Amino acid sequence: MEKGDMALETPLTKALDLRVPVLAAPIGRGSNAEFLGAMTHSGGFGFTALMHMPEETVSDELAQRRRATNGRFGANLSLIVDQRKRLATALDAGVRVFSLWHGDIEPYVRIIKDAGGLVFWTLGTPDEAARAKDLGVDFIVSQGREAGGHLVARAPTMTLLPSIVDAAKGVPVVAAGGIADGRGLVAAMALGACGVWMGTRFVASRESANHRGYKERVVxxxxxxxxxxxxxxxxxxxxxxxxxxxxxxxxxxxxxxxxxxxxxxxxxxxxxxxxxxxxxxxxxxxxxxxxxxxxxxxxxxxxxxxGLIHDVKSVADIVGDIETTAQAVLDRIAAMRTVG
Ligand SMILES: Cc1cc2nc3c(=O)[nH]c(=O)nc-3n(C[C@H](O)[C@H](O)[C@H](O)COP(=O)(O)O)c2cc1C
Known part of the structure; x- marks a missing residue:
């Protein structure tokens, strides 16, 4: 995989060996093997939720995703129910990148870290962000209120994200909520993020296994x-x-x-x-x-x-456009600084 522009190299791209700091959020049953494979091949990285998988199918479902991604994807656990069995199965299946949200993450972080894994924690307040380092979290996902799906914060990304960055004690922060293109990526980076985590944009992707009618509604x-x-x-x-x-x-x-x-x-x-x-x-x-x-x-x-999604596009086009636009925005900002 070719490395992207240095300007887009961040702790996130380094940790996951990405070309672009773009993560696909879990999008229900939409995050199937084909979708995650497309994410990996685009130079980004995708997460799949385990929540909707019956415990006895988790192993097979993850094996399909491993094949499609060469093992380069993450698993998401919503801690509204006991997820220790699904976590154990995912670790057995070789998954080492996890995202957690809702509920008490502490015991899960311990198990994942003991297995040598990486932990992303989706949260919505500076108080939680201040605890992330001591808990052993590797990346915070700051989810602004604009987000699609279930919500954790009151504040929108523009104000939440910098307050999370300030509170995070150096734990790198990924921005979620309200981001769909390269302008959003640069804005998130300007507010202190090391990458973006996008859900709604990827629902309306060609490869996602969300219903066609649902994708059309998003557009x-x-x-x-x-x-x-x-x-x-x-x-x-x-x-x-x-x-x-x-x-x-x-x-x-x-x-x-x-x-x-x-x-x-x-x-x-x-x-x-x-x-x-x-x-x-x-x-x-x-x-x-x-x-x-x-x-x-x-x-x-x-x-x-x-409001920013006007068509159903391939994952490669979505991620490629983000990369191109982000670079153009950075160039435009640099040009503005040299004018006059
Ligand atoms: C269809 C759909 C399903 C989602 N399911 C999950 C989930 O299971 N676990 C999770 O952590 N986040 C889930 N999310 C929320 C995303 O992780 C993310 O925070 C959100 O989509 C970001 O905002 P955006 O939609 O503006 O990109 C879901 C989002 C969507 C749109």
Whole structure:
């Protein structure tokens, strides 16, 4: 792999041997082997969530991803449930890069560090950032409120990120939330980040295994179509998330926003999971490519970057464009400094 421009060389590119400091966030079932392989080949690096994988399939799923990426991908654990078994399976499968969020990360960090792994911690406050070094975290992921999916912070990236950098005691910080292109990468670096972590932009990539209709919605949606809600809470309760307004949301709103237990269509089965289990309305699962039934009724996670996403592009084009644009922005800034 050819190394990128020195200006884009950071502690992140060094630690993961990347050409560009661009990470793909886990995007539900969208982060399959083909998607992660495309990320690796683009010079970036992708993460896959283990949350939605039944424990008995984790090993096989990770083996496919290892083959596609030559072992160069990370696994994400949402610590809202006990994930020690999935972590052990992932370590057995050779995974050494992990991302953690929500819940008590301490015991997980210890196990990962003992196995020689790298830990990314997604957080949303300077107080958490101040604890990262002592916990043994290698990289902080600062998730601004603009993000798509589940949210951890109150503040947006523009103010959150520098405050996290200030509090991090030297632990390198990756910026998440509201970043979709090379301008965002340079801006994040100006605020102290060593790279970016992007979700929504990669949902609308050709290789992601998110549902085609969901990708089209990400491209078509406007800022006014986004809502922050706790509505899709089957499988993950009381956590705000950002989605594109869909039929489930509108029906609930029209019904006067009733509480859980009284919402319209709570017993509707809108689809089936790949393993055959019924998938009910209000489930946390995002629509995946082969999903049958009413995919549009499921949560269409997306962040404010939808205003910057105008087409479904290949991962290589997304990452390549980020690299080219970032370089052009840096050149433009340098040129401005020499004028007059
Ligand atoms: C479809 C989708 C699924 C996500 N699932 C996870 C997840 O399982 N674990 C996680 O740490 N973050 C998850 N995220 C959040 C991302 O990690 C990231 O913080 C966010 O997408 C960044 O903001 P952006 O969407 O503006 O790029 C998800 C995001 C999306 C869009």
């Amino acid at each position: 078509a949606a406007r800022a006014t179509d986004l809502v922050e809600t706790e509505l899709f809470n089957v499988g993950w309760q009381a956590c705000p998330h950002r989605v594109i307004r869909n039929s489930t949301y509108s029906r609930w709103e029209d019904a006067g926003r009733p509480a859980t237990g009284h919402r319209p269509g709570e017993s509707d089965q809108i689809s089936r999971f790949p393993d055959g289990r019924p998938l009910y309305r209000y489930d946390v699962a995002a629509a995946w490519d082969a999903m049958e039934g009413d995919w549009e009724a499921s949560p269409l996670y997306a962040g404010t970057t939808i």
